[in-house]
Amino acid sequence: MIYGTGFGFDLTKEMEVSALYSKIVILDFPSQSAQRPIVCQLVKQYDLMFNILKARISSKKEGHMVLEISSAGRAAFNKGITYLKEQGVRVSTPEHKIYKDEEKCTHCGACTAVCPTDALYIKRPEMEVIFDLNKCSLCERCLLTCPVRAMGLFSDDLKETA
Amino acid sequence: MSTCQVNKTYEEINAKIAAGEAVVVTAEEIIDIADKEGIVEAARKVDVVTTGTFAPMCSSGAFINIGQSRPVIRTTKTWFNNVPAYSAIAAVDCYLGATAVCEDDPLNKYHPGEFNYGGGHVIQDLVAGKQVHLKAESYGTDCYPNLAIEKTVTLKDLPNAILCSPRNAYQNYNCAINRSDKTKYTYMGTLKSHVSNANYSTSGCLSPLFNDPYLKTIGLGTRIFLGGAQGYVTWTGTQHKKDVDRGLNGVPLSPAGTLSVIGDLKQMSPEWLVGQSIRGYGASLAVGLGIPIPILNEEILKYTSVSDEEIFTQIVDYGHDYPQGISKSYGRVSYAELKSGTITIKGEKIPTVPLSSMVKARTIARILKTEIQKSRFYIGVPQHLFC
Ligand code: SF4
Ligand code: SF4
Numbered sequence A: 001m002i003y004g005t006g007f008g009f010d011l012t013k014e015m016e017v018s019a020l021y022s023k024i025v026i027l028d029f030p031s032q033s034a035q036r037p038i039v040c041q042l043v044k045q046y047d048l049m050f051n052i053l054k055a056r057i058s059s060k061k062e063g064h065m066v067l068e069i070s071s072a073g074r075a076a077f078n079k080g081i082t083y084l085k086e087q088g089v090r091v092s093t094p095e096h097k098i099y100k101d102e103e104k105c106t107h108c109g110a111c112t113a114v115c116p117t118d119a120l121y122i123k124r125p126e127m128e129v130i131f132d133l134n135k136c137s138l139c140e141r142c143l144l145t146c147p148v149r150a151m152g153l154f155s156d157d158l159k160e161t162a
Numbered sequence B: 001m002s003t004c005q006v007n008k009t010y011e012e013i014n015a016k017i018a019a020g021e022a023v024v025v026t027a028e029e030i031i032d033i034a035d036k037e038g039i040v041e042a043a044r045k046v047d048v049v050t051t052g053t054f055a056p057m058c059s060s061g062a063f064i065n066i067g068q069s070r071p072v073i074r075t076t077k078t079w080f081n082n083v084p085a086y087s088a089i090a091a092v093d094c095y096l097g098a099t100a101v102c103e104d105d106p107l108n109k110y111h112p113g114e115f116n117y118g119g120g121h122v123i124q125d126l127v128a129g130k131q132v133h134l135k136a137e138s139y140g141t142d143c144y145p146n147l148a149i150e151k152t153v154t155l156k157d158l159p160n161a162i163l164c165s166p167r168n169a170y171q172n173y174n175c176a177i178n179r180s181d182k183t184k185y186t187y188m189g190t191l192k193s194h195v196s197n198a199n200y201s202t203s204g205c206l207s208p209l210f211n212d213p214y215l216k217t218i219g220l221g222t223r224i225f226l227g228g229a230q231g232y233v234t235w236t237g238t239q240h241k242k243d244v245d246r247g248l249n250g251v252p253l254s255p256a257g258t259l260s261v262i263g264d265l266k267q268m269s270p271e272w273l274v275g276q277s278i279r280g281y282g283a284s285l286a287v288g289l290g291i292p293i294p295i296l297n298e299e300i301l302k303y304t305s306v307s308d309e310e311i312f313t314q315i316v317d318y319g320h321d322y323p324q325g326i327s328k329s330y331g332r333v334s335y336a337e338l339k340s341g342t343i344t345i346k347g348e349k350i351p352t353v354p355l356s357s358m359v360k361a362r363t364i365a366r367i368l369k370t371e372i373q374k375s376r377f378y379i380g381v382p383q384h385l386f387c
Helices: A011-018 A038-044 A074-086 A141-145 B010-018 B029-037 B039-045 B119-127 B298-304 B335-340 B358-373
Strands: A021-029 A049-057 A063-071 A090-092 A098-100 A120-123 A128-131 A151-153 B024-026 B048-050 B053-056 B061-065 B077-080 B083-085 B093-097 B132-137 B148-153 B160-168 B175-177 B184-186 B189-191 B198-200 B223-226 B229-236 B259-264 B273-278 B282-290 B292-294 B312-317 B332-334 B342-345 B348-354
Touching: A021 A074, A038 A049, A038 A063, A038 A074, A063 A074, A074 A090, A098 A128, A141 A151, B024 B029, B024 B358, B029 B039, B029 B298, B039 B298, B048 B358, B053 B358, B061 B119, B077 B119, B083 B093, B083 B119, B093 B119, B119 B132, B119 B273, B119 B282, B160 B282, B175 B189, B198 B335, B223 B259, B223 B358, B282 B358, B292 B298, B312 B335, B332 B335, B335 B342, B335 B348
Parallel strands: B024 B048, B175 B312, B198 B348
Antiparallel strands: A021 A063, A021 A090, A049 A063, A098 A151, A120 A128, B048 B292, B053 B282, B061 B093, B061 B160, B077 B083, B077 B132, B132 B148, B160 B259, B175 B198, B184 B189, B223 B229, B223 B282, B229 B259, B273 B282, B312 B332, B342 B348
């Protein structure tokens, strides 16, 4: 199920339908491995499927990618991840990356205009704005769209950076 | 209203409130009651209907007296946390507007700007009891020789602070779309290109002026919930319009009435005055405002029983038309449709985005209800009506 701009997934529904094991991971490529087609091998050798949620290569040729990886099971998924790590890719999971400060959130709804994956959505009829971490693609669009800065970003060492 | 079957006076309603016997319901609750009991019976039973809204209200601000220094000063420029306040009043008075931004803000130099701190944020910091850095200048006179002062203050240290807004509680507002091919960053939020979202900003059936569309009970001196305290309506707001197209129920079909309001900032709370950074547009202040409507007769009750299905607004293009001052509507939608999450424009389903918080609006209506039930909030008798 693809939403809006075309690169968002409704993870929960996807999992229900196909019974796939799927997870969002963040990959950071050092400059030497950013040049090689590592990610393609996930499909070829490890039988994994992926959906690119975000990709960026810096001027120093370091790569940053957010992938939603799906596989038949956890074991296959883990093999793929081990392969990535062997290639020098830093793999982390986004669970602690974007957060919503519930104290600050006024439930205005402004963020739902820009969230491409429906990770921020409105629960009706209450009209409460809910953040579903599992659907977040880390696009960061909500950070500056939220007028009260209730959406925040944690860096890898779990310090608040935005 | 001699033609009405139910007739209550402000005094009778206030006497009931004093006795703790007033029947108070919210503008959402009254819809079902009126439906089941009929408007006459409902008007007999219910004494007050409470409303609420919480959204960015840019024409907001506060008059602040910063207190004298020694030697004395007549300030001509004043800053709070580097946010400038209007100082062409005497001697240490100023007006801090919600949309003023920090002196060193890059504004829209790197579009869309972030507008991280402005007048609205200062007001929130003040009511939160935070320390604020205050700076003021003057050219000096014989009677006011001091040229510059600087101090750190909290709201407690300031002799007076009055929230005083020239335009709040807009009765209806446009539903904004963007027909251009670029994302637009507006005061109506982020509008994606090619009509990819439709943003709106009222609390619909809970919104104060939808429940008394001709302002028959709301006038000078009407007591309201303002920023978490009791405030008052002082006049109609700027841009107030009453001769507008209305539905059969009297509710305007486009932006219409507004209110100017006043209250003691010192009694307000950061929960109900919230600084806003509206991307690409500027700083603002979200204000919590609620008005209790006294049910004087069944006519007033009928107004308060309006539901989202019966309130409509126009769809306006903020990609091209609005910035060019072209007034054109791309259709009419009800708040029931807007709140459902999608509207249909020219056969296309468009996701809707609220900018006004229903959660907070509901809370305000509930607080007002409780306050009136507990005899802590009385109906202000208007000294002048605008209708
Ligand atoms: S970063 Fe924000 S806008 Fe982007 S997907 Fe996550 S919640 Fe949605
Ligand atoms: S924009 Fe911010 S305050 Fe508004 S609903 Fe989203 S997270 Fe909450």
